[in-house]
Amino acid sequence: MRSEMSDKPLVHVENLKKHFPIRRGIIFQRQVGAVQAVDGVSFDIHRGETMGLVGESGCGKSTTGRTMLRLYPPTAGSVLFGGKDIFKSNGRDLLAIRRQAQMIFQDPYASLNPRWTVNAIVGEPLWVHGLAKGRAQTERVQELLKLVGLNPMYINRYPHEFSGGQRQRIGVARALASDPEFIICDEPISALDVSIQAQVVNLLEDLQDKLGLTYLFIAHDLSMVRHICDRVAVMYLGKIVELAPKDELYNNPLHPYAQALLSAVPVPDPKAERKRQRIILTGDVPSPVNPPSGCHFHTRCPIAQSVCSEQEPEWRDPTVSGGHWVACHLAQ
């Protein structure tokens, strides 16, 4: 783990829920159900740490990230950032928090305004937070471009003039503009080619060392998460099923879903591949509108017993070494 960790977490997420209502009717709309995208998620992130949040599409990992910063209004729960509750803050307080907590998005083609120049895109946080204007803004933007490995001469270009990897660098520069402490990276590399992925990951690691950043790294690429993160949380259908330091999780996964997920990832090594035992899960992820009773995973779990469909498993740490949390009745 990285050095400057203190006991008090920088971010504390408690029982976070986000349900999207499903409405029927044309004039008199009534709610007929809810997509329970995030259904009671709790975790801490320490200063200087990289926390990984992994899971398959639709498990609620991106919604968790977006709701944490109130890009979606939360349904329930609280998120403390440096001791302040983001969900209870308004106006000036919220603006101050948002200056400290930024986000990098997945799709560098959709997340940059095509009609704005790089100067406007990267400079926007500067004028929103009143940090720099006019010439000072331009200079700061050029400095940021240099920091992320782009030529400062590109300041008056538009997003379409850049490749995917370069656009993602612009997204990183924009996130860094307000000098934040905490950045949520929402699948920042999944739209990029392999050789470009490594460039962006190395950039994120360098910036963390240089600026002492704290990351929440949301991804579905489990190999990359093992490389970049300190601790990793695995999500399934709106809930965290396992959370542990990365080597502990990857070497000794306790939850049957985490075991299956890790065994499904192919390894670029033919000899290791021939020896690997895969746990092939049957079926698809159930709908989050009507998630299964008890443990959400029991419909696909290879070791499920009757208790799994009846009771929701408690969140516990069964290990001797500690710090390895799992939500499973049967994990030991």
Next chain:
Amino acid sequence: MPTILQVQNLQTRFKTYDGLVYAVNGISYDLNEGETLGVVGESGCGKSVSMLSIMGLIPQPPGQIAGGQALYHGSDLLKKSDAEMRHIRGKEVAMVFQDPMTSLNPVLTIGFQISEALQLHMAMNADQARHRTIELLEMVGMSQADRAFDNYPHQFSGGMRQRAMIAMAIACMPQILIADEPTTALDVTIQAQIVELVKRLRDEIGMAIIWITHDLGIIAGLAQRVIVMYAGFIVEHASVDEVYDNPRHPYTISLLGALPRVDMSREERLTSIPGLPPNLIGLPKGCPFAPRCRFVVDRCRQENPPLIAVAPNHEIACWVNVQTGDLR
């Protein structure tokens, strides 16, 4: 094993407003019966276009097959008429595409789309085709196959749609299956399901497979031989063990160095390849990888290295012997 497909010096270009795009620049390889060949490369390296060229699926214009041969059982696929190709596509050589939602017709049932091929190629009547289609859907692991027959693509999940696409591809028991990134749009647990399925079908039917991907992980467990492509050229071609244990082209070496592994901890930095893949307008002078290569020498900028054998079952296109630093 007898050779089933022999591609020689295939060249595909596209006319665009910006100039002629050299998508595939003289690639040659063989495919043996029952073998799985992996084709690896990043987006825009020509891996899909080279397969579409063989299948006669390149719209001409703007595309043009500028040269080469694709001998299937000795007869050149590139010289066949559209009508002749229609008898080969789907029956002898079938293809599975990346995105199952855009390659299925949304207004026709899954059953209709699969049985259509059977009625066309195998001269079955509607009842026989229906019966066989349900068998195929069961083969690819579709639950309640008789009900799935009458369902539309939107009623299935991504994994199920890809299963339906595979059922359609194997409907006429083709000799070659070309899989163009069939699992890229899927989640990793579903990807594992599809890979297991294809391995099982390969052993049952005995077809040869060309598996195109950018994921070096999948190929490691699936293919016997691997082709690495860059900028429309084959840069390395070797058996799967050779490529991973003993990569010799600087591009392959960097690509493998850029990959973290899920099964072991790796603290050192990833090797990133500086710069960007080349723009394919106009043929590059010299080696196309030279501007991004760590081992570059003067000759690389002047002359494009040919693909030559450096060991048994191992060909590379590079002037530099990366292990010793000598020139070839």
